[in-house]
Structures are given as C-alpha cells and as structure tokens.
Amino acid sequence: MSFALNNRAGVSPGTRARVVRVAERLGWRPHSAARALSGESAGVLGMVLARSAGSLGVESFFLQLMSGIQRALAPRDHALLFQMADGLDAECELYRRWWAEGRVDGVVVVDPRTEDPRPALLTSLGLPAVVVGGMADEGAGGSEAPRLSNVWADDAGAMATIVRHLYDLGHRRVAHIAGVAGFAHTERRIASLRTEAARIGLADARSVTTDYTDAQGAEAARRLLALPAPPTALICDNEVMAVAAVSVAAERGLAVPREVSIVSWEDSVLCRTLHPQLTSLSRDTEEFGRHAAEQLLDVLTGGPLRQVRTPLPTLTPRESTAPPPPA
Template identity: 65%
Template structure:
C-alpha cells in the first residue's frame, strides 16, 4: 500500500524546515511568498492533502457534515425519495468540497448516540436531520452539544423546531394532502383510505390530521376517510391494501405515502381482480419512474426532491458561515393526474 505523503516529505523535497511547510500550507506568516509558492507546488506534486482529523483536533473545521437515517434498513433500498434527496445534498456539498458522512441506524436512540460520538471526535462540522418526530429529542440534544443542524421536513414554524438554534427546510404536506383529497372528492369518491408511513413521524401526523380536517370540511364521515400506518415498505403496503380491501364497504380510493407502497397496492388490486381505476383509484405521494411505468400509470404528487436536498445543504452551509436559524419552505408538490384515478362506479 502506498504511503501517504507527510509534511516531512514535503520539507525534504523543498529543502526547508517542517515548520516552514506548516506555515506555508496553513496560510500563516513566517515564510516568503516565493518559498510559500515552492512548498505548495511540491505538496501538489506529491499529492499531499490535509489530515481532516488533525485539523479538527486543532480547532479547525473537519470539512464534513453528517446525515443519519434511523429507519429499517430494508425500506431504504427500494425507496427513491432518499436517493434523490442525497443526490441534491451531495450536489451542493461537492461544489464546496465538503464531504458527507452517512450512517444508517436502528432507532432514534442510536441516532442520538452517533451525534454524541461525532461531536466528541469532531468528525463533522454540522448535521442534516431527517424524519422529524412528534416527540423529538434531537433538537434539544444538538443545541446542548452546540452542533449546528438543519432539520429537513420541519413544521415550517420558525425556527422549525423546539429549540431556536436549529434551522429547518420544509414542504407544506397539509396543502398537498388537501389537493389530493379534493381531487378524489371531485371525482366522486367518498370512501378513501390513506396508507400512511411510520407512526411518530411529524409529516405522517400532519398528513393524517390534514386528511381528517379536509374530510370534515367536505362533510365526509370519519368512518369512511381514515389512515392506516405502515413502515413504508412494499410488504406492509401490500398487507395494508389487502386488509382494507377485504373489509365490508371497502374504499374506492387509496392514497399511499410513497411510490413503492402505491405500486405494491396496485399489484394487490390486480391479484384480487379489482380493476384500477374501474373500481379502485390510487394516488402515490411521491412521483418516480415506478409510477410512470406501472400500468395503469399512477396519479402522483410531483416535487423536486433533489431540489429539497439542495435547499437543505445550502441552509446548513449558511448556518456554518454564521447565518441565524430560520425556516425555509420548498416548492409545493403538485398533483399529476394519470390513469389510476377516475370516478367510482355508481354501485360503489
């Protein structure tokens, strides 16, 4: 294995002292501009890069930000949302030569433990926090540690979290759910079930509350418009679909909290001999290639998820540069009607 070049190697090649190399590479006075230029050329020839761990220990920035996902690992490989989110985050960070340290853990306690370890080791300059909880210990912990953070998917109430030291970027799930329900109600649907994501997540709670409030406004009985929580996986999405369609007076429309569950639900309907949209309409919360290649193509909420990631990364870099905490709203998702939604048959 090739040995990484050190300051000692640079000093030997340039014919100067190690302290002169340190001054030159760290932009400190003590060497002439001619010597500084020669040292930097030698460092580039040798392929030298600063040791981020050593820089962090000296009080300088690590040049990295962190992202921890506390979700079942089996749900991440098939869901496009996080891939698009991370691609947007990485686009901004790469331009600023900032690394992204990424880790998947089992639960929120493990996530908090990672933050404590990263802070103690000075591994990251700040963190991007996803999946806000209804009872979330993370903002308080991050404030206590003094670790800069941006909450992705907060409530939109400045600063977007319980503690004023945490910024947030958010999308209006409430208005998006209202648009979906209004679309289905306008088609004539009165029995609608929402196959929701993980219970305890703030956006799950907001979508459920919005569904109830809009159903009440439209005069729909609570028993006919309801939500069922899952873990976001195709397995639980399919199981929930099978369960609600087997009930007396089954729904004529289903709203799924992601694309994977919507496609799984469409497959269950086909297996049960229930035509889509002839007897059952389907809406996916997040649009993806899956929604567009499935037959029939699925009506879905379209949003720039990569743009959401870019906004979050830009906000974290701004916080690291000294900007005050704030809440920034991303563009409102728009409903894209496709072949999977239509009026229910008169008999239903």
C-alpha cells in the same frame, strides 16, 4: 511544513509555494481529524437515517435528496457523510461521537418526530443543523423549542390537494396507507385527511401506519380492501407502497382505476412507467436537498437561522385515478 500547508504565519511566500508544489506532486490532502483538532473545518456534513436498510427499497426520495445535497456541496469542496442507524437512540449517539471527534461541521436531520430529542441535543452540543421536513410546530420556531434551521413542505396542504382531487372524481370512501407513526409529517398528513374529510363530508376516511416498505404497504392494502365496505381510493405515502397496492388490487381481481383508485405521495420514474401510470404528487426533491445544504452552509459561515417553506407539491393526475364504480 504543516505551517506552510495550513497557511499559518511565519512562513515566507516563496517557501510556502515550494512546499505546496511538492505536496501536490505527492498527492497530499489535509487530514480531517487533524484539521478538527486544530479547530479547522472538517469539510464534511453528516446525515443519519434511522430506518432499516430494507425500508428504503426502491424509494427515490432519499437518493434524490442526497443528490441535491451533493450538488450544493461539490462547488464548496465539502463532502456528505451518510450513515444508517438502528433507531433514534443510535442516531443521537452518532451525533455525540461526530461532535466529539470533530468529524463533521454540521448535520442534515431528516424524519422529524412529534417527540423529538434531536433538536435539543444538537443545540446543547453546539452542532449546527438543518432539519428537512416540517417539525412538530411546522417550522414556526416555537418559543420553548430549540431553534434550528428548517426546510419544509406543506404536508397538510398537499393532503388536502389529493383529497379534493378524489372527492371531485366522486370518491367518498378514502384510505391512507401512511408512513411511520410518530413522524411529524405522518401525523400531519393523518390529521389533514381527517380535517378535509370532516369539512367536505367524506363518509369514510382512515389511515393505517406502516414502515414505508412494500411488504407493510401490501399488508395494509389487503386489510383495507378486505373490509365489508372497502375504500374506493388509496393514498400511499410513497411510490413503493403505491406499487404494492396496485399488485394487491390485481391479486384480488380489482381493476385500477375502474374499481379502486391509487395515488402516490411521491413521483418517480416508477410511477411513470408502471401500468397503469400512477397519479402522484410531484416536487423537485433534488432542489429540496440543495436548499437544505445551502441553508446549513450559510449557517456555518455565520448566516441566520431560517425556516424555509418550499413550494406546495403539485398533483399530477395519471391513469390510476378515475371516478369510483357505481354504488
């Protein structure tokens, strides 16, 4: 029976067809562990998020990313196995276990670090992977770094777009409520802010790292807006922290955008329905996820490793940015 269902040699076409009909009537499906032991595809891609569940809040990025991944997997009869992990060590241990058990055919890796053990680990395991987001070398595939497929956006260019928008409005004191320190995209955005500030002559530009939650976003906004010379504009690394910053401005009696402007790095329905509507970076995150999944599926079928740069996000000005108050 197993030879018939797994399309092995030694079974006549007529017998195979009868066995398949009976299996379909009984609702039989191939067992993933058994398929893995026989060397067959598990039909599953894995993705691990090494953040606390609370840090996701109502942030839309990962939901849209996973939606795009699933959009690519569904026609290929693949599934996405998603799991949270308590830190990078736990994430790496999951990869080892998945590889040993044959649970997944490959993995989608998110949140690249500046010091990241995962590329070397996955390369040593021979577990195919695609990294979502710019790695420490911006996806350039350095000669000494383990090469993995990579789908990434230009974080430095996106930050420069935001800074130019604020500078053109007249802002000279700009603060950045950033994400997690050590994440490659966080460090790249911080560096880009410093570079742009030096290039155009901003009087004050600084970054404060957080864990992406509304609580830490609000605390960072309170500290920044309590400075003797507070920033006249805040750039927030996701919409959850941007909304928190709007709330902090209100509790301090500051009008947005007349007294402080706020920009969200991610666009979402939250940005468009809040009052005032948030100026945001707009990109097709579902398409980002679809690109990543298709790239990994291509590698699984013998395709080449590639570094794919997605279009630069566009800034959508809305009600939350305006010229700063008179000095």
